[in-house]
Every structure is written in C-alpha cells, then in structure tokens.
Amino acid sequence: MSVRDCLVVGIEGTHAAGKTTVVHALTAHYRERGVLADCTAEPARTSPFIEETVIHGKGAFDLACEVDLFAAQLSTTLRAARHHQLLICDKTVANVLAYARMVLTYAPDSPDAAVLDAMAEFCRTWAPATYDVVFFLPDRFDHPADPMRAKVAHLQVKTAEAVRVTCAEVGLPLIAVPAGQDTSGRVAWIARRVDPLLRDATG
Template sequence: MLVGIEGTHASGKTTLVHALTAHYRERGVLVDCTDEPARTSSFIEETVIHGKGVFDLPTEVDLYAAQLSATLRGARHHHLLICDKTVVNVFAYARMVLPASPGSHEAAVLDAMAGFCRAWAPATYDAVFYLPDRYQHPADPMRAKVSHLQEQTADAVRDTCADIGLPLVDVPAGLDVAARVAWIARRVDPLLTPPTG
C-alpha cells in the first residue's frame, strides 16, 4: 500500500511521515517511508543554501527521478510505504519554477513528466493526504529561503494533482501531530490487507 503526504513548504509533511511510520511499526506492520529528495540534493543545496545557480532543468529532473526511484524501491519490500510528498508534487514545483516557453526543451520535458504522472500516479497511490497548515521554521536555512513560496506552492500542488487526476484527502487544519496520525490511521487501517505470498 502506498500513502502520500502532501502540502506546501513547512506544512509538517516530514514530521507526520515519521510519526505515521513509527505508529505502524509499533503495530507490527512492515512499513517504511521515503525522505524528501530535496533535503539531500546537491543541486538544491548549491542553489538554496549557497546561492549558486538556479532551479534549472537538471535540478528538477534529478528531484523527479529521485522521488520516483525512492517510491519504487521502498514499496518493493514493504507492506506499507508512506511517502514524503508524491512525484506529482515534484512535477508541480518544476512546472512552477522552470521557465518553459512553448516549444522549448524544458516544455517538452515538463510535458513528458505530466504524461507519466497521469499514467502512473492515480493508479499507484492508494491514498494521498493533504496538510493545509503553514508553519514557520526560522532555524531551518533551506525552508527560510523558500517560505515566501508557501501559498504559490500550495496552489501549484492542488492544481497539478487535480490536473493529473490524483485525488487529495484534506486533513483538518489545526491538528497536532498525534491527532493527525490518529485521523489518518482511521482512514488507512481499513485499506490495509494482509500481505500475500
């Protein structure tokens, strides 16, 4: 089973992903989670932290490929995989930050990403939960440099998921981590089936 956790920057995705993973491990489910590729990307570190370079096509293709690869590899050997965002999120962000004039190489790659997302994502993710909250993390240098994009990113993720055909389940706003875990678990538990083979 594949569960995605979506939302904008600093909405609490990573914290929730790890809390959900711990929740299911304590219950004996063979579970793992994916990390957010941007946190370990040398491309993103160079651009966001060190101010060298820009969000370019190689950066976005690297993040897209890393998100997809982590999802495929994690799901291969676990009964439940909880994803720190979806590949559609990575595509939404690429579409938002890349200058892609009609007929350009960038536009062609974005079209290819969109086609793949439409063919793969709706049939692959069993549930995708959207976090509406916004948090501030001034001590996090990566988030601090992109916090001004929160609203734009939220709109881009929602619009792109709708365009791709990936339904989102809205988590109520204002819940703490434990309440979020309980709320999502009540919806995931009925979907879990015993592993076969």
Template sequence: MSVRDCILIGVEGTHASGKTTLVHALTAHYRSRGMLVDCIGEPARTSPFIEEYVIHGTGGFDLTTEADLFGAHLSATLRATRHQRLLICDKTIMNVVGYARMVLNAPHGTRDAAALDAMAAFCAAWASAYDAVFFLPDAYPDDSDPMRGKVTHLQDATTAAVRSARTDAGVRLLDVPAGLDLHERVAFLAARVDAMLAGAGV
C-alpha cells in the same frame, strides 16, 4: 493500486506544513504494531543541486535540478516498496512537477516545456499507484531552516501548484482537517490507512 502488494501513501502540503514530522510519526505508529513499513524522505533535502543553491548560493532552479528530483523520488519509491507492506512518502512525484512548473520559465515549444509535459504525462499514467494522497492545509513559519527560508514566501503559490498537479494527474487529495496536533493527525490518517490495509488483506 498497490505497488508489488505494498500500499503506497503520499503526504502533501506546502512548505513547513508538518509533512516530514507526520510521515515519521505515522511510520513509527505502524512499526510499533509490527507492520513491515518504511518511509521515504523528500529528495530535495539530499539533492546536490538544491545544496548548490541553498547552502552555497550558486546555481538555481533549472530543468536539471527538477529532472534529478523527479527521478530520485520515483527511484526511491520503487526501491522502498520491495520489502514493505506499507510505504509512506514525504511528497509525491506530482509535487515535483507542480513545483517545477511554478519555478521554471518554460515557454511553449522549448525543451524545458517539453520535458515538463513528459513528466506530467508520466504522472497521469502513474497516479493510480498511490493508494491515497493526504494534504496538510496548515503552514507554520520556520526561519531556522535555510531550505525553507528560500521558499517560505511561495507557500500559497506552492499550495495552488500542488493541487493543480494532482488534478492534472487525476489524483484525489484527501484533506486533513486544519488545526490538528500531531497525535490527531496520526489518528486521522491511520484510521483511513487501516481500512486500506484491511481491504488489501494485509
């Protein structure tokens, strides 16, 4: 189900799997063809709450941080669809919920648990807005990025959390074959996105 006639694509994967690079490369591929296309980045990269923790060493992962990321991702997605025919997202809102469940201590009956359950319920209702969500299975060590350095040890757990959040929301992940270079990844996704665009009459 497209959002306002805009095909909505998500690219998922664990930390340092190449999501952002692929999102920008795929966007450039469609721009070169004259498509009205845009991409949205990962909200954590511009979050003041994440900056407090990663850059300044204060604060930490809490419900405020996760609620801000959830809202920021949803708002950025909706606003970007207004004038596009294709929108490519670096992660999805289901990712935020999966990650939040992993890092927050939210015992049953607490406000945090109730808020996460509400986010998950929204994801299940919203899931059909995504026309496809692709999953990158590869992970590459990257110690040069201070954000990734804080969470590199969580790569396997993140993969499990992301997949679980998609299952809970009823979203089918399209696995990208492992070991592809960037050109091959773009070609793999483009072949499938082209079919969606043709089906939508775009």
C-alpha cells in the same frame, strides 16, 4: 496493490506544512503495531542541486535539477516498496512536477516545455495507479528552522495551490487533513483512513 503488493500512502502539502514530521510519526505508529512499514525521505533534502542553489546561492533552479528530483522521487518510492506492507511517501511525484512548473522559466515550444509535458504525461499514467491514497496537510508553520524550508517559505501559498492543481490534473485525488491538529492528532486522523486499506491489502 500498486507496487509489489505494498500499500503506498502519499503525504502532501506546501513548504513547512509538517509533511516530514507526519511521515515519520505515521511510520512509527504502524511499526509499533507490527506493520512492516517504511517511509521515503524528500529527495530535495539531499539533492546537491538544491543545496547549491538554496543554501549556497549559486546558480538557479534549472531543468537538470528538476529532472533529478523527479527521478529520485520515483526511484526512492519503488525501492522502498519492494519488501514492505506499507510505504509512506514524503510528497508525491506530482509535487515535483508542480514545483518545476512554478520555478522554471521556459517558452511554450521550448525543449524544457517538452520535458515538463512528458513528466506530466508520465504522472497521469503512473501516479493514480501507484499511490493508494494521498493526504494533503493544509497547515503552514511560519519561520521554519530547516534552512532549506526557510529560504522558500515565501512560496508557501503559491506552492500549495500549484500542488492541488497539478494533482487534480494528473488524476491524483487529495484528502484534506483537518487543520489545527498537533502531530498525534494528524496521525490518528490519517490512520483511521489507512487502517481499512491496510486490512484489505493484507487480508
């Protein structure tokens, strides 16, 4: 397997697509069945950079913020995978790259552009070998209660397309979950596709 013999599943989608809800529900589903499963939180939810910009309206998204999120996405995945059979990730590192490209303003030959190019090259090498399967949630829920999501809800369509394009660019296939399902339906649909991979991983 990709990380310390742990099956790594990514859950992707735009803002307020229900990613975090599905991640926790899917983790509970497998724990109830005796699988040693864990999940990663979305680093943006605890980022002091994001809180400062989105919640308090101070400053703007910059390269330091995006590099911090990129590193946190990598670190949380690697640390959580160490002692588990199954890890379910709230977003992938390609999502961070997609969003960074979308929100940052930079010249093509600038240092910022060079850093983003390096992040893209890292994603091309690391992501396909790390995530065993990635599911994309196509639904969007309007007027999210989460203040961080509410502030960026207007970027939903743009973000969804950016994530799809970036995942394709770095060689990370997405499996689209059928739209219009409730959480239990989404979990059941995803689990039917994860179960065979988990059986193969655990023998």
